[in-house]
Amino acid sequence: MKLSTVLPIVSALVGGVASQGLCATGDPTPATLAFLSKLQQRERRGTVVRRQSAAANLTVPVHMHAVVSEGQDDLIPEAQLQQQFKVLAESFAPSNIHLVLAGRTRTVDAALARGPLGQDAGFQEFVRTTRAGDYGTLNVYFYTDMDPGVSGICNLPSLGGGEDPFIWNDPCHILAATMPSDGVEGVQGKTAVHEVGHWFGLLHTFHGSTCNPFGGDMVDDTPQESVATTGCPVEKDSCPEQPGLDPIHNYMDYSSDPCLTEFTPGQAFRMHDMFAWMRASS
Template sequence: MKLGSAFLWTTAVGLSAAQNYTRCATPNPPEAQAGELDALVAEDGSSLASLLAQAATVRTYVHVVTSTSRQGRLLTIKQAMNRAYSDMGFTFSLMSTDFAVNNQWAASSLGSSAERAMKTALKRGSYGELDLYFTTDIPNRILGWCYFPVANPSSSELVLDGCVNLADSIPGGTAAPFNLGATAVHEIGHWLGLFHVWNGNSCSGAGDQVADTPIQSTPSYGCDVGKDTCPGGGVDNINNWMDYSDDACMDRFTAGQTSRATTLFNQLRSGR
């Protein structure tokens, strides 16, 4: 599935372009949480066809956070993710967009007090609704992070839920080669319960817990056609949204990822 015009933004934020970014800061979930997600998928037993028939519209709230030194004018916003996630049956319905100028929030990092303060002030959605934060000054050249679903979220987990993305990772931004919108698609994959395709960093074990993504032991960079870190099971998933390839190289989820994501959304997020 193609990214198309996922969150087609035109902006004058003006960050300096560079290629040495870190695609994702989302940590692997604790072992118990990962096991809980895997068990829910294994126990569900629904066919892919029946899961796809349960089409879900995800109410989505967008928050744009910039610092005073990087204020720019957002000219256009278009809906994101609908093409990338259309084969999963998800439609993302943009409910509102807000803008904030706050130096600390714009430079928030994963787990920081600034992240918590930003989300406490701006968050709009419930656990089954998506809050997307586009910030201009994420430190250490990190492109984004998100939070996996849990069965019984604490009050803290409810506040932190949602995805943070570097503003210049959107189409028209300056974070080349990561400026076609794939960061948001990737992070929402985590929000839906998908792991990185090299989860476990090994050629043995369950990997990302999805049967139809060939096992791989390392992330991919650029567009490394033919990369095969675990020979015998198929070449690495360089075109998969849950790898680390350049945006232009990423264009697909597998049927197994679709089944996992829709199952976990229905079990853990829908209606909550």
């Protein structure tokens, strides 16, 4: 039975598809932006009260879910899931975030393999029953038949996130074609890193498409960027009046996979703070 209203994940995210290219994560709500602004101000003063220091390891359990259509049972094999997890773990480790693989599931269903956009109540129930852990547990779903125009979707954390119905649309949803594959040059699994960055509370480095130093992603050590990156243009500078070249190597930009190599110390600080404020208390 179709829902009479659009599912939360669709209404929150579909509006961001056209404006944000291959990442369909929606714009943060005014309440989220206000919270991020307060965090930024406190971080600048060095007075943020955190339950978990960014200098200490933050350990996060991860559950990975492969969703494939009938006749494609050979896609997303166990080895590829392991390879993708390795990319995630190695990408977040420099930020003192220790990801631990806690479980895996595999579902064969043509309808579910299309991913979250445009789905019905059956998809919502599928996520409810397969998602594992509390609001501090990362769940990542990979779909063989997701719209190729959307490479990934992941919600920012919410202050009410530990309560239903928020919990069901908390996972990250990723197009399987973005996973690392030995036979596909240049595809290294960085889409999942980008989306999980959203899960930890990071915005795009080009958020707001502005050169205003009081706008953007609200992290002070990411250079201002007004235009998303494609490829790996080393001299790109969309905000020449502001310090620094565009952060083309930052996981929260849209650069090609081989170009994406880092989170900044400020982003690491922010991920720890957001987890402590919004996820660790669940």
